[in-house]
Amino acid sequence: MSKYTIGIDLGGTTMTAGLVDENYKIIGKTTWATRLPRPAEDLEKALADLCRTVAKENKVDFTDVKYVGIGTPGSVNFTTGFVGFNTNFGYYDWNLGPDLEAMLGCKVYVENDANAAAYGEYIAGGAKGYKDAVVITLGTGIGSGIILGGKILRGFNFAAGEMGHNVIVKDGIQCTCGRKGCWERYASASALTRETKVAMQAHKETIMWKMTPDLDHVNAKLSFDAAAKGDAVAKSVVDSWIEYVGVGIANVINTFEPEIICIGGGVSNQGETLLAPVRAYAENETKNITTGRFPKIVACTLHNDAGVIGAAALENSI
Ligand SMILES: [Zn+2]
CATH class of the missing domain: 3.30.420.40 (ATPase, nucleotide binding domain)
Structure with missing residues (x-):
């Protein structure tokens, strides 16, 4: 063999x-x-x-x-x-x-x-050794893969597991899929970049203006970097975005109750700065459903x- x-x-x-x-x-x-x-x-x-x-x-x-x-x-x-x-x-x-x-x-x-x-x-990565896992990738959109009992959940026509297109705000922001208010419009890396730009335009005092040449160079890392330096505007952007991530993660927990949720995409390099508040938010949201035993929430490890x-x-x- x-x-x-x-x-x-x-x-x-x-x-x-x-x-x-x-x-x-x-x-x-x-x-x-x-x-x-x-x-x-x-x-x-x-x-x-x-x-x-x-x-x-x-x-x-x-x-x-x-x-x-x-x-x-x-x-x-x-x-x-x-x-x-x-x-x-x-x-x-x-x-x-x-x-x-x-x-x-x-x-x-x-x-x-x-x-x-x-x-x-x-x-072979962050969810190795677990039976049921959900992998969420925060990128331009939100990718998701659901593996239950070792098998990929595919759906009868192979389109299952699109967690990013679950609506979390009715009549919210227009999504590429045709719906309005999908999770990925609020919690993807591109949503964080978009909200960072909005906050910068409203707050000329934020140090983010000194940390980037112009709005075209704003990325999903900027607000995390500025928040780490104590910038209040950046912190508020990050905190709000993390809550949107948490909303969807709570939905994942209530739907599948996987043993582990792996979060990937470049922004997952933030490690516990991202994971700890997402965990706290999602645990608080799901505590009455899960009766207090929560899935692990970790970063993906295999990257590319x-x-x-x-x-x-x-x-x-x-
Ligand atoms: Zn959508």
């Missing part, structure tokens, strides 16, 4: 393949530019080459690779390996899994990238490797 698998994190800018061993350790990685736009068939050939290359570079015969897993943006039918719609790439009805299987001569699993990364955290490792372990997620 082969002990290697290959996991691919396919993004709009780069695609990374990792050769992964049976302990979910990355033996070696290769990253190429995705070079979009390009025809789907051309990209499939590049993906096949990338797989063979990462095996060769790490002195593993490709016939010793048990299977290939791919995490891709878009709506993915895990059963057929069919990518229904992918805005980033401009493909409709992309037969990725079967096409790549024909090119490589091995089994290919295809999964949504957020689910693949969440599964990586589950199998989560997608590769999760993809390389997809056969276990079924």
Whole structure:
């Protein structure tokens, strides 16, 4: 039995393949530019080459690779390996899994990238060793992956687990999904950046103006950095944003009661500065439902490797 698998994190800018061993350790990685736009068939050939290359570079015969897993943006039918719609790439009805299987001569699993990364955290990262876990990624939007009893919760049409699009403010801020007031409009990293800019424009006295050249350079880290220096305006922005994060985390707890919730995205580098108040808020909100035994709330640990490792372990997620 082969002990290697290959996991691919396919993004709009780069695609990374990792050769992964049976302990979910990355033996070696290769990253190429995705070079979009390009025809789907051309990209499939590049993906096949990338797989063979990462095996060769790490002195593993490709016939010793048990299977290939791919995490891709878009709506993915895990059963057929069919990518229904992918805005980033401009493909409709992309037969990725079967096409790549024909090119490589091995089994290919295809999964949504957020689910693949969440599964990586589950199998080898912050949620390793737990049975039920939810992974929340605070980025441009809010990604979420729900793993119950070792299996990814996919839904009958593979669109389950979109915690970011649960409405927390009726008739609130317009979301890209068509609804108004979704959690990700209030608690994503981009929401924090947006609120930081609003607060700066209202408060010329905040030191945030001295910490950034202009509003275009404001990011999700600025308010945390300024709050750490004692800036009251920044602290108020951070505190308010953290409560919105806490609202959604409390919803996760009341819905799934997972043993552990992993929070990822660049802003999770804030560590306990973020986690401690989120934990306090969510615990207070859910104490009468959970009867006082709360899930662990921790930061993700695999960062950019989560997608590769999760993809390389997809056969276990079924
Ligand atoms: Zn939405």
